[in-house]
Amino acid sequence: MTKRDTTNQVEQAQTAALRLANVDAADRDAALGAIADAIRDNSDAILEANREDVAEAETMLADGEYTQALVDRLKLDDAKLESIAGMVESVAEQDDPLGETLEARELDAGLELYKLSVPIGVVATIFESRPDALVQIAALALKSGNAVILKGGSEARESNRVLYETILEATADLPDGWATLIEAHEEVDRLLELDDMVDLVMPRGSSEFVSYIQNNTQIPVLGHTEGLCHVYVDDAADLEMAEDIALDAKVQYPAVCNAVETLLVHENVADAFLPAVVERYREEGVELRGDETTREYVEVDPVTDDDWSTEYGDLELSITVVEDLYAAVSHINTYGSKHTESIVTEDADHAETFMTGVDAASVFHNASTRFADGFRYGLGAEVGISTGKIHARGPVGLEGLTTYKYYLEGDGQLVATYAGEDAVPFTHESFDGEWTPGHRTRQD
Known part of the structure; x- marks a missing residue:
């Protein structure tokens, strides 16, 4: 053509x-x-x-x-x-x-x-x-x-x-x-x-x-762009809930942009949480990689620096153990794609710190990252998920x-009336009204 x-x-x-x-x-x-x-x-x-x-x-x-x-x-x-x-x-x-x-x-x-x-x-x-x-x-x-x-x-x-x-x-x-x-x-x-x-x-x-x-x-x-999403399991998490969320976020449909790629686990719950969730991942055929601390608790392949910034789009997952909530936020803001992030915790203050501290278009508390979707949000559908911050x-x-335009309804007013020494002041008063062609709707 x-x-x-x-x-x-x-x-x-x-x-x-x-x-x-x-x-x-x-x-x-x-x-x-x-x-x-x-x-x-x-x-x-x-x-x-x-x-x-x-x-x-x-x-x-x-x-x-x-x-x-x-x-x-x-x-x-x-x-x-x-x-x-x-x-x-x-x-x-x-x-x-x-x-x-x-x-x-x-x-x-x-x-x-x-x-x-x-x-x-x-x-x-x-x-x-x-x-x-x-x-x-x-x-x-x-x-x-x-x-x-x-x-x-x-x-x-x-x-x-x-x-x-x-x-x-x-x-x-x-x-x-x-x-x-x-x-x-x-x-x-x-x-x-x-x-x-x-x-x-x-x-x-x-x-x-x-x-x-x-x-x-x-x-x-x-x-x-990519969906490099994370789930963080806090030390105040309901661990049974955390297992379910971490599993759903990876295996429910791993090929999509809102599937999780990295699991972060607080060091205080790593011993109790990791063996059980790793077993469930393996039952689903997930290929696992972990950092040095993770491998102290479970047998998984070693992670590489490239894994932290990789969108697998498949049954693959990286795991890291972090010392606290702030380390989790730092890791996510360093490697995430600003798509969707989730914290699992029963501590409301921890949830607030995470949700306000993470830079992403969607941030969840006690929910799978897979909910980041126009249909699930009640939008009918989506043309995409914007990871930028301008317009949408x-x-x-x-x-x-959609965008917007301004309509001005007048009755012969001139700018000269509002300029000079004898200028009439603007009122600039907001009111409830719907634009109707050719008709002013302000009610006195």
Whole structure:
């Protein structure tokens, strides 16, 4: 595809974004319902395409080019498709994020300022092997009135194509170009040049990949990087609870970004806790590594310095014994990816110290890191989990795909009235009110 073709696609997305922003909420929700139904109706074709991708991926796995975690993320089945369809319906059930009056302020009598939520515009996403990510992102973009440009990984090419075609057929009444699928690396390079046309790019992948995107575009970047997550077992922990949480955080689904990669254990409970939890990990086939102190209590492989900063995405785990809560916080802030961290403790003060001291988008108390998810948070779905701090943080749902604009309702007021020696003072009084076109809502 030529540069001109990519530019034409983005221009079409720009036009579609302006039109989609004015599509009624009920029509956007109906379109989401149509997508969910179409996924169910087209399940045979989707699964057949997915089998092609998985077969190719397994060949690459045998050759040592892919990991088992990547293959696991790639696979779809009937239950997964039903989950995807249900996710789309849950997005439709969310409140409309557009047109909400965030603030209302009287500048002077008859001069009223409103701050309203609006779509970002054209959003580009570059994501990994999970084909369900394409549907999540498209559904959230539609609900929030954004045009979306989708670039999935080559390992999921066939699955993404059929899912994309299914979505387009189900939304034929929406503005042309509201969703666009691109596949070639050359198209991504051209896309990154179009900073005057694309409003936001959201890459999902390694820190190196996100850094590459940031260094090669002037488009604002909202990055979803690695999930190097930790569970810290405090000396005031319920150890039975801690075992369950530590196990769930690793083995429930190890291939995802909110799975735990390092377990930290307070030295006062290491003797009582480590043998039991290690036995349970081994029963689940987890490959374990530990520091020198950990290996005084259990027989595990030695850990390396690289392990502390590795996202395994598989049944592998590093363990360290720490002298106190502050050492745990220090370790996490040194090696973590600012994704999700958890403390297991019955001491409220310890929990507060940990939760305020750890620098991460999500920090949990007595809960598995696997809860860090847009659907589980009640957001319907997520376009990714942002580990940065600007615009959106943590699971990015509908709110993260909106911005705002100011509407000013006046009645012929002039700036000159508020300048000079005889200037009229502003009132600057906030009030409860919803913007209605052409009508002031302040009640005296």
